[in-house]
Amino acid sequence: MNEELILQHGLTLDEFEVIKKYLNRDLSIEELGIFSAMWNEHCCYKTSKKWLKKLPTDNEIVIQGPGENAGVIDLQDNDGIAFKIESHNHPSYIEPFNGSATGVGGILRDIFTMGARPIATLDSIRFGLIETEKTKYLLNGVVHGIGHYGNCIGIPNIGGECEFESTYDFNNLVNAMAVGHVQKDKIFYSKPKSIGGLIVYIGSKTGKDGIHGASMASDVFSEEDEDKKRPSVQVGDPFMEKLLMEGCLELMFSGLIESMQDMGAAGITSSSVEMASKGNVGVYINLDKVPLRQPLSAYEILLSESQERMLAVIDKKNNHKVREILQKWQIDYEVIGEITDTKRVVFESNNKKVVDLPVEIIVDDAPEYDREFYIPRKRKNKDFDFSKIKLEDMIINLLTNLNYLDKSWVFDQYDSTVMGDTIREPGQSSGIVKIHGTQKVIGASTDCNPLYIRINPYEGMKYTVAESYRNLVACNINPLAITNNLNFASPLDPNIMGELVLSIHGLKTAAVKFNTPIVSGNVSLYNQTNEIPIKPTPVIGMVGSNMDLNKINTNKFCEIGNKILILGKQLTKNCSPYLLQDQKIAFNICEFNDLEVLDLDFEKKIANCVLELSDLKCIMSCNDISRGGIFSALLKMQYKDMGFRVKVPDPIDLFCEYSAGYVTEIRSKDFEKVTSFLTKKGAEYLEIGEIIKEGIEINSKKFDYFDIMNKYRNDFEKIIS
Amino acid sequence: MSFKSAVITFPGSNCDRDALCYLKDLTKGEVHNIWHEETSLPKVDLVILPGGFSFGDYLRSGAMASKSKIIDEVVKHANDNRYLLGICNGFQILTEIGLLEGALIRNKKLKFLGKNCFIKKKFKNNFNLSIKDNQILQIPVAHNEGNFYCDAETLNLLKNNEQIAFEYCKGEFSNTEENINGSIEAIAGITNKKKNVLGMMPHPERAYSDFHQSQDGRLIIESLIS
Structure with missing residues (x-):
């Protein structure tokens, strides 16, 4: 031979x-x-196996961990939930429609192979900058392909992510996740x-x-x-x-x-x-x-x-x-x-x-390899100049960035209500479906913070897991388990191998702390074209539940006059990477300061407060704070022409990132109960304002509600066409 | 007397279970599920042709299903003056059978449309009796070919015979569209001349339970039962 x-x-x-x-x-x-x-890597994980073995894969609710077609967790009685995420990156770049469609088809088969009926899908898709015709073609093809397959087979698409960054110009990512319901005695x-x-x-x-x-x-x-x-x-x-x-x-x-x-x-x-x-x-x-x-x-x-x-x-x-x-x-x-x-x-x-x-x-x-890897050098922190930045410009910067705009153009091409059990559709912090014929609900969310992970793979991965965790908690869904899709460039480069190793380590640390084992997953390496590697993009899908569908929170404003309360801890301006990137203050990856260490105990403490207050029906609506800060979270919460009036010490605070950050809507009559509860728990909070009709007001400055909302809702379609 | 109903399942139907639940929960009567290869239909008050992609919608939406064995029985059922409701793909099948006028073509933006839409009733019939004039209903749509089209002559007939059951309209708040898929005269649902056969693109079976975003879909079954 x-x-x-x-x-x-x-x-x-x-x-x-x-x-x-x-x-x-x-x-x-x-x-x-x-x-x-x-x-090959796809089937035998020869590069990643050594590190994947370190992940927590078991706890009292895990029925099946990694190694089968999908992981399965116990949802009490005879109900089990099977789920998994898988990539179809390369095929979707070569032929976006069929590449993404078969990605959905493949992950659905993984679910029903276990005897589970698929009840939801989610997709985490990432593209290069929209300015190129190629990206437009890929975006259209991928969204069409995902929709075509899922709509026809009749499984609701309940969420996911869609982001744009130049790192994916020549290597887009398509990760499809599916969730199924199985009877425990028929797996x-x-x-x-x-x-x-x-x-x-x-x-x-x-x-x-x-x-x-x-x-x-x-x-x-x-x-x-x-x-x-x-x-x-x-x-x-x-x-x-x-x-x-x-x-x-x-x-x-x-x-x-x-x-x-x-x-x-x-x-x-x-x-x-x-x-x-x-x-x-x-x-x-x-x-x-x-x-x-x-x-x-x-x-x-x-x-x-x-x-x-x-x-x-x-x-x-x-x-x-x-x-x-x-x-x-x-x-x-x-x-x-x-x-x-x-x-x-x-x-x-x-x-x-x-x-x-x-x-x-x-x-x-x-084969199983122990590839050489480098640990990134420690970053030297510096102060950025925020003095010239104006509130109006900050808002415009977000509203002209696809990553912040309403993605209905994407989600509306998916059938999200077929099967009649959908409770929260795409575009909210997590998608939620009911287990047919029961009062139980399943929530799911996918996340990744590639910029965070490039800056600090270990801490960045903790933030990624925490973000998914918050997405579920904001809806009063108890986080249960994780599936992961590790998208990296070539592991033959020790720098990239280092990112892989450290982010798996971060995943492990967070998963152990949150008691959310990793029950299934996929590794996609060699994501680079013409020797341009993608940013590390280990996507996770987190699944959680609530046994009573009447207890879940909405992410949308409920009533004019209700107060807006912030939970969690704001990251400093200098250490809010997306703020710096998206407000055009830092450009080069070398410029960013190191991430603040994420306190997972604090994440848990605040999350437990949100869950408890939700059970007491004291939280009318809730959204997590992620990229784009409080401002972006508030935009996502607007509903039925309700807006907000807020006051903060410094308007830039509204755009900073958070740890354990949640925006909550509280009725005046519950306000004291909520604040004394939080004080008792030792959880800091900040009252920033209230919900108003058809208005956006920041530190007494009034903005045109309909102009902002119109841009937020409709500009995505304009920019991509 | 209890209300009896049936749902036909074709290969590729994917709203048949939803329609069965909708009928079971709202009619409290007998509900049958009939496979497309059956050659007889129980005597029921209402038959639903459910949504989905019957036979993959590979020829034209609904075209293959309209040639299924069970269809002769469905036509007999309609000719017997009993109720027949086609939802989404079911509407497409009804136009392919010829029980309803017009055709459903690609949405105006040439994209699948899965979202909430708002409709109101146009002319009164037994399917919308319980709905008030100008009442706005919120019901999801999920279709690729929901853009209703017919020639001017047919349109006149539909109007003169008061066969237009539902039309799309704006919702109560900003950012809702008047005519989401480009249908002629914003038509969302039509009946036959005798008004015992209704085809509609929105999915009332996804808007009836307490946990659904809207419960307006109940009104159709309530209208039929009352």
Whole structure:
């Protein structure tokens, strides 16, 4: 086997030597393909595994941690919640519509593979500067793709993020998260139960799409690659997925299936190898039986990433019943192999064994690297000059920055109310859906603070987790668990590897403190094009619950005359990175001061106050303070033409970032009760003003409410078109 | 006598469960779920064709579903003077069957539209009896092809026969649109000439529960039951 072929398959020569030595023979091309698929970063986490192992993944409510298609947590009674986030960055840059659509399709399959019915999706999407035509094209394509897939299959989209920064000019990010509801006694795992069980193929026929997708996703990009790699992007069919979902859930509910695996990244290879590995068994598959869309070689069948396909194991006696149910849903179904006791993965084609490998070498012996990393140098703090900055300009700066404007243009392209259980739609601090037929609600939020993490990966990651935590707490949702999507550039650069290591460490620290274990996740490395690396973007999705839907808070103003109270601690002007960046005071990453250390105990204390006061129905509405400070939080809270009148010592305070920051709306009659409660708890608060009709007033200066709101609500669409 | 109803499920329907809950919770009567390949329909007062993407909407929205086996029975049900309600994709199916006039084309901005919309009743019929004149209802829409279109002659007929049931309108506060998807005369829902068949783009089944943002969707079932 020549070197070029090995390198083309994304393996290093050292890695290849390990395989050859183990097998003591040369490999078939199909076998090389298998190692290419299984030993890349996307499937085996060879760079990140060492560090991911340090994350907390278990507590009293975790039913399933990382390692399955999705994590599952306990929601009392027989209710469980399955959820996971996954990236589709590279495909979405090459072909935004299909790349993002199949990202949604893939994550939904991960959820219903567990026996869970998907009940919500969220998307964290990041693009370069809107000034380029390319970004407009990508934004339109990605939003269209996400909407197209989710709307058609009929799962409400309840939130996420959409941000713009030059770091993503040549490498946009698309992370899709899905949440599902499962009955605890009907969770399905990928581990097969019995030797001799039939391996069955369910779903769309296999075609050439997506061959080598997983290894592409683990590679550095150059711009010329774009056209060449387009055939590696899968094409999605949400109608097929809807049928597949209903068919699979019916099979699972009828108890006709032993185990199931989604044919996602690395297709039939990855799903069958994982099945064998989890069950400590072997698999035999006859590739001639695989339903094909077009003539394919054994190699192509093994590596195709055609969408909407599942691999399941069934008992022989159920074959007929399974076929009947799938026929009703008009889904292709074929018995293609069986579970063996050999602990080997065997694929046959044209009566010839094209692959015959011990499971051990593929999975257990997969490479694991301890890559070199640098710890960023400590920053020297300095004072910035705020003297020339005027309140009017600060407001204009926010209202001309896409990151602060109302993103209805995005969310309105998603169906957020299908399934009839949506309580909070996108655009609020967290999306909330009801568990069908119960009073329980699930809240979810996705977050990342790339600028914070570039400045200080460890503290920045703590802030990221705290922001998601606050998003949920603001709605009176108890935070429960986390899924993560670590988007980084090439780990071969020790600086970037350092950011990866330290941010995982920050994630760990915050997750332990908040008792929110990480139950699922995804790593996306090599996010760089033309050697321009993205800012570190470890996105987290946090899920929480409230057992009583009547207790949750709104993020929107309720009543004119109610008081506005601020909780938390303001970061100083000099240490509010987004204030400095977005008010055009600091530009270069080297200019920023270090982040203030985030006191997680303080975050918890304030959060508990918000949760308790909400339970007492003393908080009428609440929003967390993040990027854009109090001012931005207040804009997001406006509703039914209600505005605000506030007084603060220095107008710049309104734009500073916060730790444990919440804007709360309190009725006058509850005011004393609330403040004495806070004093008793030792929680600082600041009364800044009240809700008024159709007005915005800051330190007695009046602003045109309708002008500001009109810009806030409508300029996003103007800027991007 | 209790009110009986049924919801048809096509492959790709995704609001069938929502419609079933809507009927169960509001009518308190028998509710049937009928698979599209069935060839008989129980005798019920109301049939709902639910929203979704029947058969993926791959030909034209609703076109494939309009050729399903159950459709003959649905037409018989309507010809029997009983109520038939098509919501969203159901409305599209009704125009494809020919039970309702006109067609639903791409939204004017050529984008899917999933948001709250505001409607009011135009002409009185049994589906909107409980709604006051000029009462503004808040009900979500979620469609790609909801832009109602018909030729001038048909439009005149619809008006003269008072077949326009709902039209889009501005809400109470700023930043609400008059005609969200560009429908001709802001039409949001029409009936047949006999006014026992209604097609509408907004989803009343997503606006009836206490936890929904609005409960205005109740008024349609309340109108039929009263």
